[in-house]
Amino acid sequence: MDKLTGIAVIGTGYWGKNHVRTYSELVAEGIIDHVKICDINEKRAQELGKAFNIEYLTDYKDILSDPDIDAVSIVTPSPTHFPLAKEFMEAGKDVLVEKPMTMDYTEAEKLTEIAKSTGQILMVGHIFRHHPAVKELKNRIDIGEFGNIRMMSSNRLSYGAPRKDMGVVYALGIHEVDMFCYLLDVEYPKNVTATTLCSLQSDIEETAMITMELGENTTAYAFESWLMPAYGKQRDLVVVGSEKAAKIDYLKPQELHIYDIRIEETDFDGKTAYSVENEGDYIIPIPYAEPLKEELKNFVHCIQTRERPLSDGFIGQRAVKMAEAVLESAKTGRKVSF
Ligand SMILES: NC(=O)c1ccc[n+]([C@@H]2O[C@H](COP(=O)([O-])OP(=O)(O)OC[C@H]3O[C@@H](n4cnc5c(N)ncnc54)[C@H](O)[C@@H]3O)[C@@H](O)[C@H]2O)c1
Known part of the structure; x- marks a missing residue:
């Protein structure tokens, strides 16, 4: 052998x-x-x-x-x-x-x-690129099932002592900035804006709010915090497209939640009206695999x-560049463009 x-x-x-x-x-x-x-x-x-x-x-x-x-x-x-x-x-x-x-x-x-x-x-x-529910979601986005992706939103929340080697941006936000680009096949976002909170130590942020503009009119939001006792350990992602939406609970690799819901636009007397068309939601079961x-x-x-x-190395390198931009935006109060 x-x-x-x-x-x-x-x-x-x-x-x-x-x-x-x-x-x-x-x-x-x-x-x-x-x-x-x-x-x-x-x-x-x-x-x-x-x-x-x-x-x-x-x-x-x-x-x-x-x-x-x-x-x-x-x-x-x-x-x-x-x-x-x-x-x-x-x-x-x-x-x-x-x-x-x-x-x-x-x-x-x-x-x-x-x-x-x-x-x-x-x-x-x-690791989240290797998450079974993410793989399923990415395949469905790629074939156009969700239409144009308008918004993505992610939360990584818990309550605990801060890490010694880095704050939430490098520890948690680095997952989000990569995931948002990965799902849309975008090399870099157009720009990033962020605020952070360092309530215990001046150089280790325990909370970050990150906004990224990317792709064709898509905005993505990430909320990262070690200072949030209200939801247990929360790790989730919501993707909202023009045709459907989806939610992943990262702690449940065997489920992808689909929302068959969209905003319909109609013209009435020369004015645009909006209404919600909701055909319900369901869970796609996925064979369990540990990410x-x-x-x-x-x-x-x-x-x-x-x-x-x-x-690979490029993915890791790009994520570091985006994490640096997040921290720069938080420090300067300005939008950082790529
Ligand atoms: N992918 C993920 O989801 C994920 C989750 C948690 C942590 N991490 C990453 O894993 C890394 C470690 O995090 P952790 O929480 O396990 O930290 P940790 O402090 O619990 O463990 C680090 C270990 O490395 C050892 N170490 C330090 N220098 C060493 C050296 N030169 N040779 C051999 N051992 C050495 C320490 O003694 C310690 O046991 C971090 O970079 C963190 O970001 C990734």
């Missing part, structure tokens, strides 16, 4: 643990050969290594020249993504780096250049075939 893929997870904190669990499932399914883990927190690495019966290390440099490791998932704090991803690609490893790809556009650009010059796969953890597992399977597929990932 040909050698299967060996993968190491660098960083096994809150989110890295999920990469480890998911790769362990892929090992059990015979999709990859083995997983190793690395965390500078030895206790954490040891415990997880024991729980999944896998080898653990505490110095990522030991993986750079490990012939059994073809690729790494980098799930460390965001400011460390750039140096780690650079070093691993230069050492000949394929890289999946979590979002945000970097905290700086120039660094993101450098990583895509390195991927191009070394031929390494560079993927960024824009992270879909993402990691896409990564493994690309390692093995050298195909381009669904969320």
